[in-house]
Amino acid sequence: MRYILKVHSRSNGVSVLNIDAASPDEAMCQARAQGHLPFSVEAAGVMERISVKKMRPWKSHRFSLLLFSQQWLALLEAGLNLVEAIEALAEKESVPEMKAVLLGLLQRMHAGQACSVAMEEMPESFPPFFVATVRASERSGDIAESLRRYVNYQGQIEEVRKKVVSAMIYPLLLLVAGGLVTLFLLGYVVPKFSRIYEDRATELPFFSQLLMQWGALISHNSGAFLLMMALMLVLIVWGISNHELRRWVMRRLWAAPGIGERLRVYQLARLYRTLGMLLRGGTPIVTALDLVPSLLSLALRVQLRKATVLIREGRSISDSLNTSGLTTSVSFRLLRVGEQSGRMGEMMERVALFYDDEIARWIDIFTKVFEPLLMALIGVMIGGIVILMYMPIFDLAGSVQ
Numbered sequence: 001m002r003y004i005l006k007v008h009s010r011s012n013g014v015s016v017l018n019i020d021a022a023s024p025d026e027a028m029c030q031a032r033a034q035g036h037l038p039f040s041v042e043a044a045g046v047m048e049r050i051s052v053k054k055m056r057p058w059k060s061h062r063f064s065l066l067l068f069s070q071q072w073l074a075l076l077e078a079g080l081n082l083v084e085a086i087e088a089l090a091e092k093e094s095v096p097e098m099k100a101v102l103l104g105l106l107q108r109m110h111a112g113q114a115c116s117v118a119m120e121e122m123p124e125s126f127p128p129f130f131v132a133t134v135r136a137s138e139r140s141g142d143i144a145e146s147l148r149r150y151v152n153y154q155g156q157i158e159e160v161r162k163k164v165v166s167a168m169i170y171p172l173l174l175l176v177a178g179g180l181v182t183l184f185l186l187g188y189v190v191p192k193f194s195r196i197y198e199d200r201a202t203e204l205p206f207f208s209q210l211l212m213q214w215g216a217l218i219s220h221n222s223g224a225f226l227l228m229m230a231l232m233l234v235l236i237v238w239g240i241s242n243h244e245l246r247r248w249v250m251r252r253l254w255a256a257p258g259i260g261e262r263l264r265v266y267q268l269a270r271l272y273r274t275l276g277m278l279l280r281g282g283t284p285i286v287t288a289l290d291l292v293p294s295l296l297s298l299a300l301r302v303q304l305r306k307a308t309v310l311i312r313e314g315r316s317i318s319d320s321l322n323t324s325g326l327t328t329s330v331s332f333r334l335l336r337v338g339e340q341s342g343r344m345g346e347m348m349e350r351v352a353l354f355y356d357d358e359i360a361r362w363i364d365i366f367t368k369v370f371e372p373l374l375m376a377l378i379g380v381m382i383g384g385i386v387i388l389m390y391m392p393i394f395d396l397a398g399s400v401q
Helices: 024-033 065-077 082-092 096-110 115-120 128-140 143-199 206-220 222-241 243-255 259-280 285-291 298-312 317-323 329-341 344-400
Strands: 002-009 013-020 037-043
Touching: 002 024, 013 024, 065 082, 065 143, 082 096, 096 115, 115 128, 128 143, 128 259, 128 285, 143 206, 143 259, 143 344, 206 222, 206 344, 222 243, 243 259, 259 285, 259 298, 259 344, 285 298, 298 317, 317 329, 329 344
Parallel strands: none
Antiparallel strands: 002 013, 002 037
16 A cells, blocks of 8 residues: 655655555654654545644643653663654654654754754643753753753652652541441441340430431431432532632641641742752753742742742842742751852752651651541441440340349
């Protein structure tokens, strides 16, 4: 079958090839073997485009920037130049969306655009701070070092995120397990005991009567109760997906004593780590500050804008951040040392590590205190239900004696 390919080569630029092949993939392989970079392939009457435009190329949820950075860094360290490394990644890529992003990047670079400019035109795949890192490295000529810093940055962010998530999983599992056991006891076991006591006309203690009434209520209205549980689940899912409600909850958490300060430290750690990476890559401080507001909550964004204005007016970085409430006593001292030594980027990364250690200590204390308390609470609740169910039997045994 004959295929028509749109290709690019360094000698002829963009051109069209006619190739006889058994499949579109084989036609593209033949074009690459001839030294061309194919952008699309079309069979007679049948569109089988692997074009950048036809594949919805810049779907961010399918393009892994961290994986791309790791592979790109490995190829650059192996001796390939910038374009050759991306071409190699595009040729071996099997995921269509990621392949389309790489082909789109190559198309722009072959058209004469700088790598950072090409990435800037694909914002769904390449965020602004990554573009800024690449642009700064283009000036310094050391893109491999910038990629290495970015990979380390993402690894540190992921490590902190895993600590937070793992600290939440076990308590949630305890709550779910305890809730299911409680529902089973109230909806199934308690009504069985209630019928036994009714048959024997046994006088029950007040709290046991209350428990039996709850069990009977749930048992007789099980359909309505299940519907209510389903509605609650829907409301929870809706609440999680509702942006305004999430903002309201976050405002309440920020106002809570203790929790609000921990959230602030967590966001400051992300802020300093990102700024440190950008500064070490050669990005000016004002430009770096303009790239990071999305990492912060609304309140901290206002403070960040204030710090940016102060820095533009000529104030020092440490004083501006401190005046705007974006430092702690320790980080302020470290930032002043960074300014005096001329290594502000490195010092900001050290501040982020210090914050990470503080967050890790708080998570460790939280898990050691909260999890046993939660287990004790669930145990008391389930044990109380069991004791109230058996209390009439204990009274009966006492009267027999």
